[in-house]
Amino acid sequence: MKKIWLILLGSFIALFIIIQFFQPEKNDKLMYPQNDIVFTLEVPTPIKEKIVDACYDCHSDMTAYPFYNRIAPISWLLAKHIRDGKEHLNFSGWANYERKKQIKLLTAICDEITAGEMPLKGYVFMHRKAVISEKELEEICQWTEQASEQVMSSQE
Amino acid sequence: MKKLILSGIVLIAATLAVTAFTYPTVRLSPNNVNPPQEKVAPVFPENVQKVLETSCFDCHSDAASNAKAKMKLNFSRWSELSDAKKVGKMEAINDEVKNGDMPPGRYVENYPDRAVGQEQKDIINNWVTEESAKLMGQ
Numbered sequence: 001m002k003k004i005w006l007i008l009l010g011s012f013i014a015l016f017i018i019i020q021f022f023q024p025e026k027n028d029k030l031m032y033p034q035n036d037i038v039f040t041l042e043v044p045t046p047i048k049e050k051i052v053d054a055c056y057d058c059h060s061d062m063t064a065y066p067f068y069n070r071i072a073p074i075s076w077l078l079a080k081h082i083r084d085g086k087e088h089l090n091f092s093g094w095a096n097y098e099r100k101k102q103i104k105l106l107t108a109i110c111d112e113i114t115a116g117e118m119p120l121k122g123y124v125f126m127h128r129k130a131v132i133s134e135k136e137l138e139e140i141c142q143w144t145e146q147a148s149e150q151v152m153s154s155q156e
Numbered sequence: 157m158k159k160l161i162l163s164g165i166v167l168i169a170a171t172l173a174v175t176a177f178t179y180p181t182v183r184l185s186p187n188n189v190n191p192p193q194e195k196v197a198p199v200f201p202e203n204v205q206k207v208l209e210t211s212c213f214d215c216h217s218d219a220a221s222n223a224k225a226k227m228k229l230n231f232s233r234w235s236e237l238s239d240a241k242k243v244g245k246m247e248a249i250n251d252e253v254k255n256g257d258m259p260p261g262r263y264v265e266n267y268p269d270r271a272v273g274q275e276q277k278d279i280i281n282n283w284v285t286e287e288s289a290k291l292m293g294q
Contacts, residue, residue, distance in 0.1 A: 006161075009161055009164055009165075012164060012168065013160075013164045013167075016164075016167065016168070071171070073171065074171060099292065100243060100247050100288055100292070101247065103240055103243045103244045103247065104243070104244045104245075104247035104248050104251070105244075106240075106244060107240075107241055107244025107245060107248065108244070108248060111227075111228050114227065115224055115227060115228060145238065145240065145241070148238075148240035148241070148243075148244060149238075149240050151240070152239060152240045152243070152291075152292060152293075
């Protein structure tokens with residue numbers, strides 16, 4: 001009986017080691033791409049810093065990977081989060097969005113943070129810098145409104 | 157050997173713990189049971205109003221008790237929104253309805269007659285396309 005457990009555990013560990021050789025592609029550009037929102041809209045520095053801290057890991061091309069990303073299957077999980085996140089909103093591809101979509105996203109940014117849906121709870125647990133205070137939230141929502149107005153009044 | 161086993165267990169436990177914390181949580185608030193239907197000022201074209209009244213107002217109007225749904229979108233307060241917000245909301249409405257994300261599956265299961273079919277989707281889509289182009293001055 002003990003032997004079975006040992007074999008089972010041994011194979012788990014072997015599997016764990018093998019999967020380490022399958023690591024997802026990284027999403028870690030070091031500089032803002034040309035199409036990033038910071039080059040497209042007016043983003044005040046405190047807002048820029050906050051959204052980089054709280055959002056850019058999953059919503060840009062510039063993930064700052066934590067050390068545990070070296071370990072599969074954690075790295076797979078993070079890669080999936082980033083893929084999903086960017087699909088909904090990629091700040092680094094901002095200039096590619098239609099104006100209507102830009103406004104929709106700006107509105108959603110304020111709404112989702114207000115509703116406590118973003119940043120994800122698990123993410124905030126691992127990244128304290130992603131905590132968004134009431135005051136910061138207010139500033140973000142003010143900015144999303146201003147930015148929406150900017151998009152509204154801009155011409156293609 | 158025992159040490160190896162122990163470290164294996166710890167590794168797996170740590171992996172599981174991290175997975176559990178980072179797993180996205182899906183929270184769907186329970187639907188209201190027969191909420192009162194309140195008349196909302198006619199700010200929408202008649203056909204749009206009808207779709208919204210049938211399929212959306214149960215959660216997205218002053219009469220609803222679903223606080224989170226109301227916070228994100230409250231049709232009773234539509235006229236208070238800025239033009240930019242209106243465009244933002246309309247685009248989101250159109251996407252959600254088009255993708256079948258709204259109304260939520262559980263709501264439709266409970267109230268099949270309030271489901272949004274192709275005809276309703278078209279009504280919403282036409283309205284959003286026209287109205288947001290107008291608001292954006294195109």
